[in-house]
Amino acid sequence: MGFVGCFGCFSRKKVAPEELSEGNELPNAFPTEQRHVEQHDPPDDRTDQNHITEKKQREREKQQEQKEEQVREKEQGNSKEELVREQDREQDIEVFLDDNKLSKNSELIANKLEPMQDIQELKEEYLLHKISTIGGESQAERERKETILLCHSRCRLAVKSTRFQVVTEKRPNTLSGRSEVFRHAVRCIVLVDYHATKSVDFEASLSFIKVLRKPVFATKLDSYFNPTGSVAAICKAYGTWFNSWDELAKELKVADSFTFEDADTVEKENSFEETKAGESPESEKNEELEQRHDLFFSACEDEGRLIAKHLEQDVLVQGLFSHIQRSTGHMDRDMDLIKRSKLVVFVITEGTAWSSLQLIHLEAARSWKRQLLPIKREGVPLGDGWLSLALAGKLYYEIDPSDLSKLRVPFKENPNSPIRIADSTPAIEMLRAAQALMLLANRKVIDYDHLFEERNEQIVSIYKQEALAAGVKEEEAETICNHLDVSPASSVLEEANAAASVTEEQVSGFPPAVELLPAQQALQMTDIRYTITRLEHVPPQEVCDEFGIPIPGLMFDLMISYEWGSQEQAIDYFFQLRMQNVKLWFDVMGNMQGNMNAAMAAAVESAACLLVLLSERYEKSINCRLELEYAVSINKPIVFLCLPSYDVLSMAGWIKEIIGEPMQVYPAAEGSAEVASKYLVLQGSAPSVRGVPLPNVIATAVRRLAQLRNSRTRPCRDATPLLFLKTRALISAAASASETSGMVVCSRCKTLFNPLVSSEGKCRKHSSYYMGGTIMAGRWVCCNDNDKDGPGCTPCSHMAEARTWTLMQGYGTHTWEPA
Structure with a gap:
């Protein structure tokens, strides 16, 4: 109450006595004496008639002068109010220009002042200008922020650009700074190398880019290199992958925007993050x-x-x-x-x-x-x-x-x-x-460089065992590795890139869908359902170690890919397949470590095949699509299970494109001819296929696919050039040795193997007996498989001894002797 207004310009209004209560006194805007006079002004006691007449006459004359003045102002087309507004406008413009450090001669202002009738128009124009240039920056700076190139700080070539931003796992080094760079980006170019795939911060940056749904265009510097893990999944399955920098630069028209220099000549970045990832200062x-x-x-x-x-x-x-x-x-x-x-x-x-x-x-x-x-x-x-x-x-x-x-x-x-x-x-x-x-x-220092060196040694050891099993002598295998160890780094890189250009990878094919199905059963098998807890079985092994690094050499039979709205169905199939001795990875049943995208990618790479539970929500999930498309990109066998609520006829286009034509859904409609399809597609609402319960059908297909994955026929390309050359040389030596050494055929799986070298885990057998086949459907008790000649459910070594199908006297059951 009291005086209203601002900045010392007040107007008075009458205040009721009751409004002058405590805490609501009049502000002391005027001197005390003046307030006293205004509030106690004595009444005018002049009553002379002549004085009143003179006063009225003066008022009439003043009114007449005001009318004449108004007429003159109208004739000039400029009223008094307009003059006041014009003066206020000029003053506001001066203040506005001064506050924003602008000149009347600036490009933005010069052509705007004259036609504008209100300062608000200028303010709106300036606001639009600030938005269009991202905080008042130039068009060039805006373009620079729209495109970023993400690479690792230890990349062998230092990347520079005067047009776009170059971001590493270290720069910007604050969370707020990094998030702002990625949020403002319109597209992200990713340069992948060995160091990038092993960096936790690089993984996190790519995961955040995926969260923001930013377009990703990725490539590599060296032709030998082929990334794996979460970096590969995001770059290849979510983003667009180019096989070389030249292809990417040509497609995006950025060839002249970047320069590459030898990293040894570039000054290293200085930061508190110079310590290795995970290491204390x-x-x-x-x-x-x-x-x-x-x-x-x-x-x-x-x-x-x-x-x-x-x-x-x-x-x-x-x-x-x-x-x-x-x-x-x-x-x-x-x-x-x-x-x-x-x-x-x-x-x-x-x-x-x-x-x-x-x-x-x-x-x-x-x-x-x-x-x-x-x-x-x-x-x-x-x-x-x-x-x-x-x-x-x-x-x-x-x-x-x-x-x-x-x-x-x-x-x-x-x-x-x-x-x-x-x-x-x-x-x-x-x-x-x-x-x-x-x-x-509780570890004092975590040296990730040392951890990855140990991992590389484990990988070489795995490939060496493969070579020895194929007949390569141990001295020859050691010579291959030692020869490369003493080679100069520059020559190793040149040799690796040259070898990659002529290396033809043996892509492991998988049989058509119809060959994965069980034979038609004359007797209907009973569908037995199980419920288990983590106290009743050993949980699946983690795909990443305690440091979040994928475990080399890990092999699962199956990974379940599903959308979390279908988790109860996924858990049910996990129970049934686990009881049929299928070695599978399932996210909520395993102890996930590190980056979730890294765990997902490692599980896809380690599994013999994927079981996809198709639903409408699966089609719309970016993470589910990432899993599936990454599996396709690495040529992973896939079994599709259409959940009962899923309409196959309304299948999303991107899934149809993966499955391809023709597509056969089992069980086939009665009387219709089956067509050969690449992937096995099952209808989840059907209780059985060819007289076999659906979980048993899946388990049979998985075991057959897992049996095909016996050896490593491709070199390791997601590591250093030295590791690539070592694994490539060992594979080549193994191929040559298998043709000349005393290899024999396994009586179970018909695979060639060296009997003098351990082949533990390379073959499979049944751990129990086979029952039924006369008045009830036959099956192996250990895994419910109905095929007596099918792949076993338990890993074992190859064997050359002849086997005999033997009746177990007194039990009426059969088994193979030896197993």
């Missing part, structure tokens, strides 16, 4: 980890602190963690706590994305290489900023703070949980994850 190498505390909770808002307190007191306390600390709200104190912690539990609530303190917590944890356990409030979006980048590809756990008791409820009993397993709870999974991260944090 130099100052901490000698620090005794026993002096640290175990956990630090980062949280904001009352809700976040409530979650942190509950996790500390009710969930993680069972992991025997000691010296648990929570955020104090003071940056310096929190930095010291994070530096002395082993594991940071990062609680995400509504305010996290805008919390500068939590952003600092996360940056500090990254800088000091602390392990991170993300816990997210249920329903909170990650957005497209630094928070989404930090969690890109990572596994996190969700919590409903309104009912924290759900942490102790099995996943399947919670209708809002996307996980449908019945024998675990969120609290158990969080505790298990925290304990695994603590084991990793």
